Amino acid sequence: MRFRTALLAGAFALMAGGAVAQTGPTLRVGMAAQDIGRIDPHFAVSTPDRVLVAWLFNGLVRFRPGTIDPAQIEPDLAESWESSPDGKEWTFRLRQGVRFHGNYGELTADDVVFSLRKAANAQTSAFSADFRAMESVEAVDPRTVRIRLRENVPSLLGLLTAYSGGYIVSRRAVEERGTDFTRNPIGTGPFAVDRVTPNQSAELVAHAGYFRGTPQIGRISYRFIPSDASRDLAFQARELDLNYGRSDQTWQNRTRAIPNTIVDVFEPGELAILNLNTSMPPFNDIRIRRALAHAVNRAELVRWRGENVSREGQSLVPRGYLGFTADNGLLPHDPARARALLAEAGHPNGITIRAIHTQLPEMLSAMQVVQQQLRRAGITLDLQVVEHATFHQQVRQNLSPLVYYSAARFPVADIYLSQFWHGRSIVGTPTAVTNFSHCNQADSQIDRARVSTDQEEQKRLWAEAQRILVENVCGVPLFETLLVFARRDNLDYGYELRGSMSLGPLITEGTRLR
CATH class of the missing domain: 3.10.105.10 (Dipeptide-binding Protein; Domain 3)
Incomplete structure (x- = not known):
């Protein structure tokens, strides 16, 4: 679907398509933003965009949920990897059966090669400089990717995490949707974009085919509420389950006093x-x-x-x-x-x-x-x-x-x-x-x-x-x-939140509203 038709109607639907979860509660999130920016993950530079894309995409590897410790990087789309003795050649073996949102089929090495080349191109990524040392990336077979470096880098795995330029996208979706992909993306993550209403909300739906299991949250309503006071009032009125917080002591003290509320600082x-x-x-x-x-x-x-x-x-x-x-x-x-x-x-x-x-x-x-x-x-x-x-x-x-x-x-x-x-x-x-x-x-x-x-x-x-x-x-x-977020005490992330490189809580297949 092209934006020009939908924009004439004042809002546009972003097609998730394919199998989606039909059950599960809706998580209502208040974000300090007037609107979404660019949710092509390779252009997501603002905090509101970074928080959202982390729910839509995966990387070859990831930080263990709740941490930002490089020592705890673990497999994500890749099930295993190895490097040459000089650290300049890396080979990644992909999980089998990982599916993209909608009707975009199964992840292959071709999608990974396309994604990393896209991330390394200044015309198609805000993070291209990070990949300057990448000499080549190629598909050895449908489930194997080989990366060659011109020179060593301090942490190649860090570049390939589910973060910034490390996110993997669907090649077919990017090529079919063109510039529309920046607000109509396709990933492999636990949630898919259903629709975006400008200046109002982004609505996500659970990805029933998610390789780690169908999320327990059925939908996410990501609401754009730039006014701190308006978001706080909505949270106090129980219209929000998760609220982007203010990093000041007064706000924290006041919010912690709200019954059944947890304030996470991470x-x-x-x-x-x-x-x-x-x-x-x-x-x-x-x-x-x-x-x-x-x-x-x-x-x-x-x-x-x-x-x-x-x-x-x-x-x-x-x-x-x-x-x-x-x-x-x-x-x-x-x-x-x-x-x-x-x-x-x-x-x-x-x-x-x-x-x-x-x-x-x-x-x-x-x-x-x-x-x-x-x-x-x-x-x-x-x-x-x-x-x-x-x-x-x-x-x-x-x-x-x-x-x-x-x-x-x-x-x-x-x-x-x-x-x-x-x-x-x-x-x-x-x-x-x-x-x-x-x-x-x-x-x-x-x-x-x-x-x-x-x-x-x-x-x-x-x-x-x-x-x-x-x-x-x-x-x-x-x-x-x-970072500070407030949540209802019935929202269980499924992990202890000590850190998050996406700048917000990861909503995973294990997250639930009790």
Whole structure:
């Protein structure tokens, strides 16, 4: 079905087709979003999209549900794998009988090859830079896939997890649906898209043919409710079973007091950074970048957010990642020094900076606190607030000299450094990812660490890269926010939720509403 017909009616149905579960309760989820963005998993970059696609797709491997520990990566679509002694050739054996949603048949090695090539192509994926080392991927037979690397990578299995570029799609569905696939996708996961009503909800239906068993939840109603107050009221009125929470202490305390409610706080911590575009005014002047860095008060941000749910950002890589270092020369809070630097740069009366920002409530409220901090140091931040999907589009077009971006990635420094701080990832280039700063000064360190087989050498190079990027004030770390969702106590995930790389609870075949 093509969108143009459905859009004339004001809503569009996304065909799940084929065998679907006809029984089971409906899980009602409230998400802080105006609408869905892109649920082609290789373009799903916003939190609302990432949470949803994790219910629709699988990878060759996955993190064990409830964890983000690379040591607990386990089989998913692949039942087994092996690598050559030099780590440059990997062979994966696929499970037999895995079926796609609808009438798209059984998963084969051809779908895996197509998916990984798609993930590695900048025209068809937001995560192509992650796969730069992939020399070839081929189908040995219908159930066997072989990957050859040009060079070693810190964690190939990490790239192939059910996360970001590792998701596997149906080749036939992508080719048949074309651009419609971005909002009408086909995967192998426990749930399939039934229909999406713009600005209202995405309705999912259980995949009866799911290889791990038919889900106990029959449907998911994923409701777009951008207002925190409106979502909270709906949850209190028992109109929602699962609610995207706010990472602040007041919200948690208030929500925990609601009868029969559980508040889950879990990893990873999303690192919020002010990315400064060093290629355009005013941040092509390092004095102004340093002034802004001195104006930020991280301790105050943590007190505002809540010490149980946040922690100070200490580098341009999140805390706890393999390769993180706090020994990097991060500039301290010093408003007087900020004003002096502005005056030195020709702005004795302060400076006004226009920035595009999302209306997503949690990100907007955080930016408004930063806005107040900057004002104390003579920096007026003129916020141009737009819808979240529009924000993602515009910041990738160099329309904002300052970009507030909050993200979590696979917990190895290489991926964060490569996506946010490497020259290949500069927005507006053919290999763009999320380098909004246009910094490339640490490319050599990032590249050498990526191919090193000596972990101590890798750590040294990653630390050196962070020191270079901090010295150049490519970005200013703010705080790390743990993830928060509230649920009714009759919602049992089927596992203990300690972490989720999809940024939300995984709804699996074992999840149930008691």
